[in-house]
Amino acid sequence: MKKLLKKLGILLVLVMVISLVIRSTIPYFWPIEALVNYEEVLDEKFQGINMLFIGTSRIANGVKPSLFDKHMKNNHDRHIRSFNLGIPGASVGENCALARHFINSKRFSKLKYVVIELTSMEHAIGGQFCGPKNLHKPRTLYWMNRQNLAFSLDNLAGQSNISYAKKFRLGINYCVAYVANIFNAGMFQDFFKIKLGFIEDDNFGKGHKNSRGFRDVEKNSSPELLKKHKEHVKTKGKLSNLKAKKSKNFFGKDKKQIPPLKNEKYLENLKDLITEAKEKNVKVIFVVPPLIEVNSYRLLASVYQKLPIANKVQITNAATYPELYKYKNIYDGSHLTKEGANILTRYLAAELDKKLVKKKNKTSNTNNKNKKNNKKKKQ
Amino acid sequence: MxxxxxxxxxxxxxxxxxxxxxxxxxxxxxxxxxxxxxxxxxxxxxxxxxxxxxxxxxxxxxxxxxxxxxxxxxxxxxxxxxxxxxxxxxxxxxxxxxxxxxxxxxxxxxxxxxxxxxxxxxxxxxxxxxxxxxxxxxxxxxxxxxxxxxxxxxxxxxxxxxxxxxxxxxxxxxxxxxxxxFDFDYERVVSGLKMMAIGFFMKLVIADRLSQVANMVFNNPDKYEGFQVIFGTWCFTFQIFGDFAGYSLIAIGAAKVMGFELMQNFRRPYFSQSIREFWTRWHISLSSWFRDYVYIPLGGNRVVKWRWYYNLMITFLVSGLWHGANWTFVIWGGLHGLYLVLAIILKPGKDKFKARIGLKEGTLTDRMLEISTTFALASFAWIFFRANSVGDAFTLISNMTNISFDQLSLDLIPRYARYKVLLALLLVFVMELYHGVEEWGEELNIKNPFYHENTYVRWTTYVMLVLMTLGFGVFTSSEFIYFQF
Structure with missing residues (x-):
């Protein structure tokens, strides 16, 4: 038995070493097709990007970079060049890993801000994205390095509202994804597929290059979304009304409504990301968009409340942003229509402006210049 | 599980x-x-x-x-x-x-x-x-x-x-x-593990990869024609082999690790020189079951000729039905029965024809011809086995006859699916090369790299197999085809 274990060990080490060597020689490729389609355009046209939006389809369908930049320039005198990297169904781990990739890779030398949608842990650990069905897909695989494994396991451990059995199961899944990542499981095929350009033409991202990642949900509705849209119409916005009520309860002025924070680790990990980014001169801002999952209002309120003021914005409270919960601005109870996206983008620009690095006293300089000019004229 | x-x-x-x-x-x-x-x-x-x-x-x-x-x-x-x-x-x-x-x-x-x-x-x-x-x-x-x-x-x-x-x-x-x-026996355990490793390769890398191409064709029978249908069928032919032979190898290997000897279930069936031989190499445990408990009790071949043909047809029709509750499986079984009956009836004529054109039995050309014919017949029958309905099968067969060389162009395949086709070709080549070595290795004096006496050759093979299984495998826990039976 010892001899066998020894030889199996040698084989394992050999395979691991070769896998790591292969991995280090293979140029980085984007983990999912949704992002691959953006790669080309980002490198070609958007080298000057200084702000990235990362999140779920709520971000992809809700934030229009061109409008955002225009708004920032006209109303706040800021030169922002943004890109929307929202991906349908993205999890917290995926979002943070993507943010880390951009912050550390220095792919965009001018990158100053990363705006990340704050999604609830429920969403992050759900079987849909990290469960066995999706386990070995690049979606949950390539970002699962040691740091992200620790992040995911920490978050899982701190989650109080799921059973120990589920925690154990999901924990195993994360660990397996980590090991699979070390051994490049399924990677060669993905590498060939992506590097040789064999990706689906009509996939997410393609066709949205010109809109810089913004995706008009009314034009790109999947059958599933269309079904939800019909439900939204049929029930006259029952789901969004419920969400509006929840948003007022948990993100309203009455802080007594906010439940105590149960998942300290989750908060710590988000704070760590803020610190890491700061070291690279990038500011991370977490945003809570409207129409998040029904249960997420309660879960996120406690996390949101404890995040540093400078690194968070919420555009979710229906009392403050009633237009975003209006029936006509909502497509399916979870996503905004094009008009809704315009409204959200404007609100977001106004709120983010307060959080961005303070402008150099440009106005006072111009005032001084004006005064000098006036003096000259008088003379 | x-x-x-x-x-x-x-x-x-x-x-x-x-x-x-x-x-x-x-x-x-x-x-x-x-x-x-x-x-x-x-x-x-x-x-x-x-x-x-x-x-x-x-x-x-x-x-x-x-x-x-x-x-x-x-x-x-x-x-x-x-x-x-x-x-x-x-x-x-x-x-x-x-x-x-x-x-x-x-x-x-x-x-x-x-x-x-x-x-x-x-x-x-x-x-x-x-x-x-x-x-x-x-x-x-x-x-x-x-x-x-x-x-x-x-x-x-x-x-x-x-x-x-x-x-x-x-x-x-x-x-x-x-x-x-059974005590722990190093050689036996290693041999079992090797079988399992090859089985996993056949399932995860070959079968699941080929299934992506086969599914494209068989789930859209109206969409593909000529060479495309032939290629899709060819992919399913190797997919089902990789899937089931891979499963059997894992099963036999797993049992062997603990000391149990299970019967061999596949012996490179696509190297068979006749349909009769095919059934002594494909799903051996089932075909021998039908031989012992259905065919022989019916009288086997020790009866008058028409009764022999009847016995063959009944055995294969039941075998088809065993595979699934669908007429497609019954037709598949019936086709194999028919192949066997026709082989018996046509044998004298075939022998005469071979003698006339000077094709000696057992020569390389003769073997290659027989292998190709058997492969083509088996592949044709797989159309019924895989098709979603009898109607689909006939649509595919009818479309298959519309052959045009334009169909060989990769442009006709959706861009995102082209890599699957290229990988399928590469991987089947690797698998059949290995099986070729197993089949004719002794004749050609080529040693099986998994059992080579040179440690470097052996270990390189192990490492390559593991790396390829990991890197090219399809890891979405897709079920084995034969689970449905």
């Missing part, structure tokens, strides 16, 4: 380690618990069906052994047949039978609907039913003595490596092995 699941990655090593740690007299208990756990991971309540079959066959066999007169034994055999085939019929064929009756009645304008039931097909029911039936029949025929230990008999029915998709074992081979003590 699937072999290609994370579950199994943990389950198997734990069971093997415990197996060698536990004293021999308790090992069957460990294996029995492991086997039921293995099955219950899929659907716990369906383990009850296995248990009922086991209890019935255990007592029936004991009763039969107590009676000397074969005629008096017969009712007990009927009980076994009734219970086992009853379960099989209810869960697998009842709805098929009802649908067929309904369509016949409708065609005579009788609109009486035989009810359909929402029944889930228990995984592996055809396999364990045949295994347990062979026990009852063999005890009835005095070929084996009944197993006195109920636990060991239950293990014979439910032994996890071969429970859900075979190989279908015989009592005289497998039952005695449960009484034998």
């Amino acid at each position: 699937l072999f290609n699941s994370i579950h199994f990655v943990f389950f198997f090593p734990i069971i093997v380690i415990l197996y060698f740690l536990v004293p021999h007299r308790y090992r069957w208990i460990l294996l029995l618990i492991a086997s039921y756990y293995f099955y219950m991971c899929w659907k716990a309540e369906y383990a009850l069906l296995i248990l009922i079959s086991t209890v019935v066959d255990y007592f029936v066999a004991i009763k039969m052994s107590e009676i000397d007169d074969k005629k008096k034994r017969r009712p007990f055999l009927y009980i076994s047949l009734l219970v086992n085939l009853g379960f099989l019929f209810t869960f697998k064929y009842l709805n098929f039978f009802s649908e067929s009756v309904n369509s016949v009645l409708n065609s005579f304008n009788i609109f009486h609907e035989v009810p359909l039931y929402d029944l889930l097909l228990p995984v592996g029911i055809s396999f364990y039913t045949f295994q347990t039936l062979s026990y009852s029949i063999d005890v009835y025929n005095d070929k084996v003595k009944p197993e006195k230990n109920f636990g060991i008999f239950a293990l014979y029915v439910s032994f996890f490596p071969q429970l859900v998709a075979g190989p279908i074992e015989r009592p005289d081979r497998l039952l005695p092995q449960f009484h034998q003590k």
Whole structure:
């Protein structure tokens, strides 16, 4: 038995070493097709990007970079060049890993801000994205390095509202994804597929290059979304009304409504990301968009409340942003229509402006210049 | 539980380690618990069906052994047949039978609907039913003595490596092995692990990759023509081989690690030189089961010619039906029966023709011709096996005749699917190269790299196999095709 274990060990080490060597020689490729389609355009046209939006389809369908930049320039005198990297169904781990990739890779030398949608842990650990069905897909695989494994396991451990059995199961899944990542499981095929350009033409991202990642949900509705849209119409916005009520309860002025924070680790990990980014001169801002999952209002309120003021914005409270919960601005109870996206983008620009690095006293300089000019004229 | 699941990655090593740690007299208990756990991971309540079959066959066999007169034994055999085939019929064929009756009645304008039931097909029911039936029949025929230990008999029915998709074992081979003590034997364990590794490669890399191309064609029969249909069929031909032979290798290897010898289920079937030979190389455990329990009892070939043909046709039609409750499987079985009958009828003519053109039997050209013909015939039959309906199969066959060389262009394949086609070609080439070495290695003086005496060659092969399985494998826990049977 010892001899066998020894030889199996040698084989394992050999395979691991070769896998790591292969991995280090293979140029980085984007983990999912949704992002691959953006790669080309980002490198070609958007080298000057200084702000990235990362999140779920709520971000992809809700934030229009061109409008955002225009708004920032006209109303706040800021030169922002943004890109929307929202991906349908993205999890917290995926979002943070993507943010880390951009912050550390220095792919965009001018990158100053990363705006990340704050999604609830429920969403992050759900079987849909990290469960066995999706386990070995690049979606949950390539970002699962040691740091992200620790992040995911920490978050899982701190989650109080799921059973120990589920925690154990999901924990195993994360660990397996980590090991699979070390051994490049399924990677060669993905590498060939992506590097040789064999990706689906009509996939997410393609066709949205010109809109810089913004995706008009009314034009790109999947059958599933269309079904939800019909439900939204049929029930006259029952789901969004419920969400509006929840948003007022948990993100309203009455802080007594906010439940105590149960998942300290989750908060710590988000704070760590803020610190890491700061070291690279990038500011991370977490945003809570409207129409998040029904249960997420309660879960996120406690996390949101404890995040540093400078690194968070919420555009979710229906009392403050009633237009975003209006029936006509909502497509399916979870996503905004094009008009809704315009409204959200404007609100977001106004709120983010307060959080961005303070402008150099440009106005006072111009005032001084004006005064000098006036003096000259008088003379 | 699937072999290609994370579950199994943990389950198997734990069971093997415990197996060698536990004293021999308790090992069957460990294996029995492991086997039921293995099955219950899929659907716990369906383990009850296995248990009922086991209890019935255990007592029936004991009763039969107590009676000397074969005629008096017969009712007990009927009980076994009734219970086992009853379960099989209810869960697998009842709805098929009802649908067929309904369509016949409708065609005579009788609109009486035989009810359909929402029944889930228990995984592996055809396999364990045949295994347990062979026990009852063999005890009835005095070929084996009944197993006195109920636990060991239950293990014979439910032994996890071969429970859900075979190989279908015989009592005289497998039952005695449960009484034998197997110590840890390095060479045997390594050999078993090698088999498992090759099996995983065949399933994860070859079969699951090819399935992506085959599915494209078979799920859109109207969309593809000529060479595209031929290529899709060709992909399914290798997919089903990779899938099932891969599963069998994992099963045989897993059992071997613990010391059990299961029967070989595949022997490079696509190197067969006739359909007859094909059936001695493809799903050997099933074809030998049908030979022993259906074909020979019908009279085999020791009868008048027309009866021989009848026996062949019946055996293959039943074999087709065993594979699935659909007319596509029945036609597939019928086609193979027909191939065999035609081969017998046409043999004198074929021999004469060969002699006339000077083609000597056994020469390389002759072998290649026979292999190609057999491969083409088997592939053609797979169209019915894989098609979603008989109508789809005929659409595909009709589209297949519209051949044009433009169809060979990769441009016709959606861009995102092209890499799958290219990888499929590459991987099948690798697999068949390996099987070529296995088949003709001795003749050509080429050694199997997995068993090469040179350590470097051997280890390079191991590392390459593991790296390729990991890097090119499809890891979405797709089921094995034969689980549905």
